[in-house]
Amino acid sequence: MVAVRPIHRPASVTGWIVPALLAACVIFLVVGSLESSLFAQQTVSGLANGGIYASLGVALVLIYRATQVINFSQGALATFSTYIAWQLISWGLGYWPAFLLTLVIAFVGGILVELVAIRPVERRGNVLSVVIASIGVLILVEGAVGWIWGNEVKFMPSAFPAREYHVGGVAFSMQDLGTIGVSIAAVVVLWAFFRFTKLGLAMRAAALRPEAARLAGIRVSWLLSLGWGLAAALGAVSGMLAAASPSVLLQPSMMDGILIYAFAAAVLGGLESPAGAVVGGLAIGALLNLMGSYVSWVTPQLLLPAAFVLMLIVLLVKPSGLFGRTRVRRV
């Protein structure tokens, strides 16, 4: 006999903690911004960083959901794509045509990486061998970037004018606002794709229960490649936005640090939740930026370790993250 246990809704006991934390965070940022224009500016530029972390974090989540593997090469692929964008622009293409063409190239590149480097390993191996393969791709791609374009810093133009936008005595840079807008838009487009299209539904089914999806006639292995393509395209958005931000320079190791923040964002969101990665990325971006500017002993070198500490705390205290589902199933 098989016992049928009632489903326990995951959020029954700690259900109020997550909304309360988020509300506290939002209130803190809003009240602070109303009190002080410096605070408001730092919040917005922190959110711009957060958008970059969020889009790379969502890319990580996409692949993690489908394969239970953290793709360590996600940042390097984003860097590679950004160099392609830079190359296209330096050949004379306009920013937005180059942006869109880069998305297509990154999409195809992501599919190729899955086919060539990941699938052969995955077919025979366990999760660990796929992780190692992804680290291999990271090293290879970063090396290729240095070999093709050299290691010196390049200048990536921005899509947004170097102007400021004034609201009630606070100056927001168009760069920050544009970065927030584009990264959020990219994630929303992807969300709509998964939520509302037939292909998106098939991809979700393939990620949730591969065997049942195959029994419905879904070509799961093809959809996995497609998932890598989408993740790479989203990563490319993150890379192009990052390279144009004043605190990051276009160089082969550009995304290494950002990948850590993106990990932290994904872990904070629960690793399986794209929405969680977005909220996590924005929160980490805003809070770290405020810490950097208001807490005197927090130097820029401390911000990366801070992200690590945050990740550790989440993994120790609530491994399912803010938005993670505790896996429930009938037995």
Added chain:
Amino acid sequence: MPPLLALEDVQARYGQVRALHGVTLEVGEGEIVALLGANGAGKTTTLRAVSGTVKRDGRIAFAGTSLGRRGPEDVARLGIAHVPEGRGTFSELTVWENLRLGAITRRGSLDADVAHVFAVFPWLESRRAQQAGTLSGGEQQMLALARALMQRPRLLMVDEPSLGLAPLVVAEIFRILKELNAEEGTTILLVEQNARNSLDAANRAYVLEVGRVALGGTSDELSRHDAIRRSYLGY
């Protein structure tokens, strides 16, 4: 007329462990055929061999096409719907999304299929937006059947539909299977622990023992067979 599904000397293995040692059986168009047998006799594996979710050798022909080395997605596209043991529902998705997935490989309007499925399972319509994981066990089993029907299968393979369900729910599921077969001519290959229910629903049955067909016949013949009565029907 050749049978809809014919297995000839089919063998299957999980890693090094052989689960089927040469199964030969047929399912004719419009029949309900049951597979009986003890735990580990190879009933589930036989279904998995057909749908391609286990490595198999031997000849499997469906409607004149060899299933050969085809994977599950190709077998499904040929018109075989497999409702696996333990309910093939996507518990994280909504009822509607589950139904949609049944017809995911088809283009065009689903209105007729949806109307059909809602006619068979009227309660589904008001639960369209509900997350499938929050349905009761019996409802999930019916949703799995409904999703299979959305595939418009020529052959429906159902594995242990009664697993862990209350007798009333089981009776309802068997009533629906019989109705589908009688009114729409859906061919059904059924695996079921409860031999009485199976023989009651099926036209014919095969008894599997350690990966081979030990006995086959019409349900009436098997119900009267002494060994079957003792081993499976318990009187």
